[in-house]
Amino acid sequence: MSELHKFLFDGLPVRGMIVRLTDAWQEILARRASNTATGPYPPPVAELLGEMTAAATLMQSNIKFNGALILQIFGDGPVKVAVAEAKPDLSLRATAKVIGDLPADARLPDMVNVNNKGRCAITLDPKDKMPGATPYQGVVPLFGDDGEKLGKLSEVLQHYMLQSEQLDTTLVLAADDKVAAGLLIQRLPVKGEGNLEGTSEKDHDQANEDQIGLNEDYNRISILASSLTRDELLTLDIETILRRLFWEEKLLRFEPQAGPLGPHFACTCGRERVAQMIRGLGQEEAESILAERGDIEVGCDFCGKQYRFDAVDAAQIFRPPTDQIPGSPIVQ
Secondary structure (H helix, E strand, O other), X not given: XXXXXXXXXXXXXXXXXXXXXXXXXXXXXXXXXXXXXXXXXXXXXXXHHHHHHHHHHHHHHOOOOOXXXXXXXXXXXXXXXXXXXXXXXXXXXXXXXXXXXXXXXXXXXXXXXXXXXXXEEEEEEEOOOOOXXXXXXXXXXXXXXXXXXXXXXXXXXXXXXXXXXXXXXXXXXXXXXXXXXXXXXEEOOOXXXXXXXXXXXXXXXXXXXXXXXXXXXXXXXXXXHHOOOHHHHHHOOHHXXXXXXXXXXXXXXXXXXXXXXXXEEXXXXXXXXXXXXXHHHOHHHHHHHHHHHOOEEEEXXXXXXXXXXXXXXXXXXXXXXHHOOOOOOOOO
């Protein structure tokens, strides 16, 4: 069963969380494998997407935000885009578009950053945004301060957190065909009396930035977290991992989130949303597809569900609202 655990280090300005996705991750992979048009993900892509799904879960759980957190990696390699989405109820979905072959040992630069033009975008899409409002999005390159290619997703996201939040963050991520998991350790933001006295947001951000790399407690715990290996993260249960890493630290544990309240697969696609997409194509384009194929078929990249619209369905989509055919009261 997929699960998420949150904890604090008692008396220290450090928090942490660890996620282990099993059934939720296996559902994502199984749906992709059952898609006869695409087949399963190549192993390196599945590993990247699993790490992204674990990371999106951790990042969503680390903020107070009523909306979807969407993590995207895109660039100039054979993986054109990879997307993982996490919602406040920890419902998850993920997909990737792959063009071309990949070697079995392909790494992040080989997949999306061949010419160092890859990007990572994190979008916060509010559930109840005002009309005309656009989601917040932060974008960072897939290279470091000196232009060097970053070889791991964890390095990209740590760099993002340092730039956007001025917070030291340590991430350990891993995935295979059974488990996607992640450990996040983060220095808590500077707060306290200064904030209560009306410290400006600019001064608050500067205070956080001034602490980067200097907190000895965080640095010690970060070294412990970074010692966690890929195999350990994928094979050991959460209790064993926390005990091995932090047996000398006093942890304040929160109630684990698992089962219906834990991470789980869910897709928000639906026939009405697909109809809106077809409407966006325009009537002329829709009629052209119908003339060529006889129907319009759209498959959801996230869950694999297929939606078919024949000529009658398409006509209904483009019918003015006042001319809509009333629904029948008879349940069929």
